[in-house]
Amino acid sequence: MIPSILHYQNREEQALDLSEIVSRELQAALDTNGRATLAVPGGTTPGAFLTALSLARLDWSKVAVMLTDERFVPESSDRSNTRLLRETLLQNDAAAAKLLPFYAEADEPEDVMATLTAGIAEHLPPDVCVLGMGEDMHTASLFPGADRLSEALSPNAPPLLPMRAPGAPEPRLTLSAPVLRASGSLHILITGSGKQEALEKAMQDGPEEEAPIRAILNAPSAVTVHYAD
Numbered sequence: 458m459i460p461s462i463l464h465y466q467n468r469e470e471q472a473l474d475l476s477e478i479v480s481r482e483l484q485a486a487l488d489t490n491g492r493a494t495l496a497v498p499g500g501t502t503p504g505a506f507l508t509a510l511s512l513a514r515l516d517w518s519k520v521a522v523m524l525t526d527e528r529f530v531p532e533s534s535d536r537s538n539t540r541l542l543r544e545t546l547l548q549n550d551a552a553a554a555k556l557l558p559f560y561a562e563a564d565e566p567e568d569v570m571a572t573l574t575a576g577i578a579e580h581l582p583p584d585v586c587v588l589g590m591g592e593d594m595h596t597a598s599l600f601p602g603a604d605r606l607s608e609a610l611s612p613n614a615p616p617l618l619p620m621r622a623p624g625a626p627e628p629r630l631t632l633s634a635p636v637l638r639a640s641g642s643l644h645i646l647i648t649g650s651g652k653q654e655a656l657e658k659a660m661q662d663g664p665e666e667e668a669p670i671r672a673i674l675n676a677p678s679a680v681t682v683h684y685a686d
């Protein structure tokens with residue numbers, strides 16, 4: 458399926474418009490199911506969007522929030538995606554949302570995988586999923602060259618996997634491709650010309666292992682790319 462691509466005048470407009478779209482989709486899920494699940498990315502791009510979304514007038518007490526992926530670091534680290542969520546989305550009205558943890562203290566992610574997977578099981582697949590993308594065409598923590606990438610891209614992948622990749626300084630936990638692809642709606646949030654070029658490359662035919670974002674671009678659900686310079 459070819460994604461819809463929305464070009465915004467600037468990053469502020471991108472953050473506000475995407476937050477309105479996601480808010481509407483969450484409300485629709487609440488109307489239908491009485492609850493909703495939202496998956497959001499970490500990293501450097503989504504802060505303004507997450508803060509804008511925290512102001513949405515929703516019954517956040519019925520919304521479960523999870524990350525698309527996490528670095529295996531405690532919240533005291535400024536590399537923690539959970540910390541980003543607490544400082545941005547889980548403020549204002551959205552402070553009432555239920556955060557589904559993607560980190561627990563342990564030596565290795567494998568030690569806590571069963572517990573963290575059990576915590577998200579009843580909330581999958583997400584009703585709404587917003588993903589980031591790197592210039593290397595990774596999304597969530599599905600990195601080219603990562604140790605368990607083939608498994609995470611396969612249709613039978615478990616929902617949550619540990620992942621180690623050459624360019625990633627710490628181990629990761631990531632939602633797998635089949636769970637991400639099964640989301641009710643999919644949004645890709647990107648900024649800057651480097652990511653625009655990476656997206657154009659990923660939209661050409663080729664293996665998902667080389668450009669894991671292709672697993673999302675080819676998803677059966679509607680995919681919208683939100684781009685600003």
Ligand SMILES: O=C1O[C@H](COP(=O)(O)O)[C@@H](O)[C@H](O)[C@H]1O
Nearest residue numbers: 498499500501502589590591597
């Ligand atoms: O490491 C990560 O990278 C991607 C992209 O991050 P950005 O800093 O380029 O915005 C992000 O989507 C992912 O959630 C994060 O863990």
